[in-house]
Amino acid sequence: MRAPLLLAALLLAGTTAPALAFDCAKAKSPIETTICATPEAKRADDAMSAAYAALQAGMDKAHGQVLLRNQRSWLQQREARCRDWSQETVRIDGACLARETESRHRLLTGEAEYAGPGALPFRPSFSERIEPAHKVEVSIAVPQLAAGAGPAPGLDALLQAAAKTADDPVDDDPHYSYDAGYTITYDSGELVSVLFDIYVDHGGAHGQGVQAAANYAPMLGRALKADDLVDDKGVTALTNLCRAQLRQEKIRRGADADAVDGDLTDKAVGDGIRTIESWQFRRDGAAIHYDAYEIGAYAEGSYDCTIPWPVLRKAAKPDAPLPRS
Template identity: 25%
Template sequence: MIGLAKPVMAMLLVLGAGGAALAQERPSFDCAKADNTIDHAICKNGGLAKADREMVAAYTALLNKLNGAAKDDLVKDQVRWVANRNRACRSDSDSIEDCLKNRYTSRIKNLRAYVQGTYPAISERSLAKQGKLGKITWSYDLTYPRFEGANVDFSAVNARFADAANKIADESTPKAADGSEREQQWYYEQGFTVERPPGGQAATISLSFDSYRGGAHGYGATRCTLVDLRSGKVIGPDGVFTAGEQWLRLMTQLVGADLKKQFVDNPGFEDALQPASLAKLLSEANRYCWTDKHLEVIFNAYDVGPYAAGPYQVDIPYDRLKPILRPDGPIAR
């Protein structure tokens, strides 16, 4: 720890950097000094204690790789993450352990993604509120990313995520016309993880949400956004694949064949497999989740099957995509 800036040292102490010396069943901090609901919940749960140690290890690995402004950005983001975790999970007293598990899972994944290649300063922003209007009990808790860069203008992509989050927050807050005389419970929960596809030139934001506003059941989905770190712009499949219709034809063939096999055990809508119908779905950018290992093509509930069938996912190795990847695109061939 010698030589680290004072704010960094203070942050590591807060997170419990001495966790490596503790017993494996303990978190990164001393449970004997736990003095709040969050710390007590972590200390009582072996899985959460392990997640806390893994998160601190991932944070420390990334911190040791950075210097200057990038290191300062990470420290500030971690302080913000801890504050958001405490606020959100403390208010969710009925399922505090599930709340913590979800927060830790996303944070660990993101920190490990950041350490791959050039560090993109992607911080977490949060909107959360709860209340009651008449007989409607409501809450929303959503996180979304913010890109930082001295040499790249990310203002458009940041506005895109922030505007979407604020719109959801407004829609998740009941109004007088929403039937407040009926007993209802509304909720909206949203989180994100970061993927680093091959080449280090892009980052995928995988945003997942779960919501309920009355009715027979709630609804959840995953939507992905690919951001070119060289330009700060959102890139769709037409910016990753070579020009022309070849990429859409090949994707329709690959995805259609995979879905047809999945329908044997998990029946879906047969008409969704028609080339024209599938090509239309595959033209939608938010289905493409570019990971470090392969491309995941996401079909949420109702897209190609009934609600009871749930989501479908098609994984395609990058080797299969080489012929249609742009040589100068954000995904390495």
């Protein structure tokens, strides 16, 4: 894979020198030409490259090398996610490139998808563990409170724990890789929600992608709990809502309408609602995430039940620490 011209050259050379916008007159690879042909992707790529350069400039050599390797990995992931694998000829989706690159820019700058009044400032941190002899490769990106942030007891620890949700390798694992990135989906003085996308591979038939959210209530000064949001009545209401939504999505994906209800039991759907790590908050409401295997076969992939703010507020406890506007 060839990454965008100048940034790719710097990354592959192992340097931590600043990366600048590349010259579209020299674009050759499918991903380069797609970026140059898609104004939104080009703007996002320029901004992301500048953010990467600024972050590198403030790091010592050791931390800069960790960021360098993390950026290399992300460039590969971006191309894999945005390539049309149904075609023999390499075709890249420009809208996907713009979306993925904008997300990376926010990660590198500590910005949230939605930032409301009282938003906390964040900065990214990167860590890794590489053991060639045991084929262990661990790469984790986590947001940390930036200088000048107000009191948020336990938030940094919550974020670190969420990034390491999946299991660690055992001594006799012949292979282990773990990659965690994040998106700050909501950030205000009322609620902070950070979504971690994690991929773990023990060397089996396939790896496993999972999501875990860290949700924090600044007004309470602690991590948010599912019990803070809904009582049994609320769980029942949201279970019925999500079951109907998930059933429709399963059928849309090709599932047999007569067979889907066996996967969508009260327990299976309700367990997600009772698990705060499954909750994701965004500008327009919340989502309950179900990883592969939780309500269906691995091949089905993951599912999300989306809950607009008005619906959630109606189902939530009267004193639930949720944004009120």
